[in-house]
Amino acid sequence: MLSSNPIKKSLNWLGRQLFNQENPAAFFDPLVTPINPLWIRGFTPAQVQDIITETADTKTFVLKPSNRWSGFEAGQHVNLSVDIDGVRYTRTFSLSSTPARWAEDGTITLTIKRLPGGLVTNWMHDNLKAGTVLGLSKAFGDFLVPTSVEPLLFIAGGSGITPILSLLETLEKDHYRAPVALLYFVRTQADVIGAERLYALRQRWPAFNLQVVHSQEDSKPVYLGEQHLDTIPGIKARLCYLCGPKGLMDLASDLLGKYGISDDRIRVTFFSAPAPVFTGESGGLVTFSRSGKEVEADDGKALLELAETAKLNPKYGCRMGICHQCKCTKTSGTVVNSLTGKVSSPGEEQIQLCISVPQGPVTIEL
Amino acid sequence: MIKLTNEQLDALAKDLDAIRDEALADLGERDAKYIRKILRLHRTLEVGGRVMMPFGFIPPVFVAAVASLGLAKILENMEIGHNVMHGQYDWMNDPALNSQTYEWDTVCTSDSWRRTHNYEHHTYTNIIGKDRDYGYAVLRLSDDQKWHPAHSLQFINYILLTVFFQWGVGLHELETEKLRSREIRLRDKLPLIKEFFQKGGRQAFKDYVFFPLLTLPVAPIVLLGNAGANLIRNLWASTVIFCGHFTEQAETFTEEECEGESKGHWYLRQISGSSNFTGGLWVHILSGHLSHQIEHHVFPDIPAHRYREMAPKVQAICEKYGITYNTGSFGRQYMTVLRKIAHYSLPDRVRLKLQAA
Structure with missing residues (x-):
């Protein structure tokens, strides 16, 4: 296997030149998706194999991740991506099955309770069918078995x-x-x-x-x-x-x-996806996760201004919501679009800094 | 531009915002399916074109291969790249369709495009001196710009620009006119030049080195076919873009009249400075829906395939306020562009006499 890495690297370089993509294999995703969605390279696919009802409001989803998936330790979580009405939503769930089961038959389970008002959990309960392919992240979390034997x-x-x-x-x-x-x-x-x-x-x-x-x-x-x-x-x-x-x-x-x-x-460990914290009032602590800076939101001020108050220099253009130059990833929290008044979802998504006003605590990748 | 009162401008903004909000509220599965279908078609055409090209020694196969690859490049640049980079599909949260990370199949880097096109051109549309897309600094298309003897040869500039369009766009941000006037120094543009050579090199390597060498015995055919595909894309893309802002009726603006403008004034300027052309479904798709340049300039971040259904509503609003809704057949609009390029190559005295005649 020693020689495979340089070969892989040069193929990847070549692929980037030919397809203008950081992940060149994903170039073929639109073609392979209708044939076998488990061949998708843009994300790690996992196919729903079975859905088991646990209680009136809880179901266990049996998933078979593609062979590329790197596995997990007991007590860890994964981010699951589902497409609902054209929008990809990503939420964190705990794995309820054991690594031993995954080693044995290649399946994992997520046991998910309906969150009152939760978009993703309710959609999964009502619409998810065996055969559907979802996106799966690497497993993470340190809620692990103890390293030494103790009560x-x-x-x-x-x-x-x-x-x-x-x-x-x-x-x-x-x-x-x-x-x-x-x-x-x-x-x-x-x-x-x-x-x-x-x-x-x-x-x-x-x-x-x-x-x-x-x-x-x-x-x-x-x-x-x-x-x-x-x-x-x-x-x-x-x-x-x-x-x-x-x-x-x-x-x-x-x-x-x-x-x-x-x-x-x-x-x-965290319990479930945070419920919407929309308070109807602007303000709250804004955390810029890359720079580690924090700033208290000023009433009605958009995130672009707040970032600049925190001495950050995010990319921007028109400052009026047209050009999308200031687009950033919001990892958590709710923002309101100052042009449309629309309230965002609480999870990870792309937002325009210049027209997004925080509502409660917000974390931005900046 | 038609004069509207401030109240009228505010009402215009409200009316257009209503169309926008209606479309935004309806975004969903249909748009996702549409763009993924276009992505699949693009991949099919690109792979098909590349696979057929080495067999281009059979003439009909050569034609099919060049057409397939040319159409792939057109679709990727116009209906996918341009529109994705406007943020039309950001709401899908699909990293493959993210406006800020998408890199398209042309010489111009996406970063440079996002600055010059999304920000400068779409914010300062048709303001002479601020919108560098107006004439691309090589064509004089308005008497706001003083005539110079060199302009008499601008039709040659036009031919060169349309043939080598992707290279022109790639160098657009170099701002050669400002370099010549010593307004900026070449040193300031070094990062851009480096990126231009990287991206341009990558594009040239792919079409003119890698794929020809891969099928060495037929390298000249592949080289020729790839050049043909790029040419088709250059001609089509530049023609579509020129029909969007350089038609006879498309207006230009001065910096003074746009200072501190309201949202309504911005909307009015976007409509007055843009022009549509009519055509069948595939004309719209292959133009990246820039056949609906007016709708695109009013709603740059709404998925472009919706412009077709939004157009009648926009047109009705234009009628309500007496704003000219500039549209016509592709051929007619293009003729007015050519006429404009020719007219403004002449000194104003001659041009005015000619236009009066």
């Missing part, structure tokens, strides 16, 4: 269970010796995601202590408290993993602190 405590809420399912099955398969506990908060028994997998784990893995807490079953809601944590033997020595709604995570961090567990012993 663990997982606290999950709702669909926050998804990366933990992958972690637990991986630990069991590796015959993890130390005790592992899971406190899983769901509204009712019907909302348990991955129930079969969790109960099967409890059956065959003696070190695993599973507690499912129904928070909304009775008239009085149940919150995480000492009555739950006190049941975990040797809790102070446990390495903790948290994944769930923000309220639960904040509460858990607080309580674990009271048990004397330091922050570096608590691993936290």
Whole structure:
């Protein structure tokens, strides 16, 4: 394989000269897409193989990524790109299956709950069919299995269970010796995601202590408290993993602190795509991610001016929304188009700095 | 340009914005399907042309190969490259159709094009002295520019410009007229010159070195065919573009009348300075819908295939305000362009006498 790299490099150089594209293989994408979409080179394709209903509002999507996909570790996430009415949306989801399964049959699963008002999750639930091809990013994230064997405590809420399912099955398969506990908060028994997998784990893995807490079953809601944590033997020595709604995570961090567990012993991962934070008012913290600069949004000021206030020199032209010279990637946050008054979606997309007014916190690649 | 009151200009802006908003709200699957269909057609024509070219020793195959490659270049430059770089498809969030990173199949670098065309030409359309696309600094097309004896030979300039159009566009930002007048120094343009040689070299390497050498025994045929395809594209692209702003009725403006202009005035100037031509579906597609130059200048970042359906609405608005909607057959519009180039090559005295006659 030593010689393949220079050959690959020179072919890539030649391709760039011939097709004027940074990724010359993608030149043929429009031709191969109708033949076999898994041959697409412009992004890493993954085909939907099966869709399994978990609960009333949660489904598991079984995907087969193309052979180019570089794999993942238990507990990691991927960015998934879907085309909805001509627009490509990219959202982050946790992988709910194990690397062992991917090694075995080449499939991965994403377990996704409908987000109220969420464009992408609802579209996936309602429209996605087996056979559809989606875009898949490299896996990322550091919500990983511990490097040394020690007692663990997982606290999950709702669909926050998804990366933990992958972690637990991986630990069991590796015959993890130390005790592992899971406190899983769901509204009712019907909302348990991955129930079969969790109960099967409890059956065959003696070190695993599973507690499912129904928070909304009775008239009085149940919150995480000492009555739950006190049941975990040797809790102070446990390495903790948290994944769930923000309220639960904040509460858990607080309580674990009271048990004397330091922050570096608590691993936290994001729970779901941030819900739209559109407040109807302009303003908020604008973060320019490449330069690391931050600026507080001024009422009604467009991002181009704000970037210049932060002593950045973004490319621009007409400053009136015509020429698109100032186009940049917004990685998160909501902006309003000052010409049309249209509110953007909260995810990653291209925006014109000169006519985009931030609404709440916004991150721009600048 | 017709004189409208400030209230009328504001109303005009509101009316045109309404058409724009309606189109923006409707963007979706249909536009994505359209541009991907054009991309597929472009790839088919390009691959087909390149594959057929070495068999060009058979005359009909040569014709088919040159036509196929020429059409591919036309589609890529006009319906894909030009329109994608205007940001018409940015809303799709597809990196392959991103206005700021797209690189097209012609000598001019996309960066230079985005500056000279998207920004300068579309912002300062037809303002003499600010829109360098007006006459491309080699043609005198208005009496706002003083006649010089060299202008009497400008028809030769025109022929050279149209034949070598992609190289002319590639060097457009060099601003040779300002270099000659010592307004700027060559040193300031060194990065541009470097990029010109890189991109121009890449284009020449592909068409005149790599593909001919790849099929060495028939290299002269491939070389000739590739040159033919480039020529077809140059002639067509320049002719379409000239019909967009240099027709008899297309107006020019002075810097003074556009100072601090309102959105409505900008709209009025875009309409008055542009001209359409009529034709069948494929004339529109192959012109990148610059056959709807008026709609393009009013809505530069709306997917161009929609100009066809937006045109009647724009025309109705023009009627409402008494604005000339400049359109005609391709042949008629082109004739007025040629006449204009010829007329303005003459000293004003002779030209006025001739035009009066």
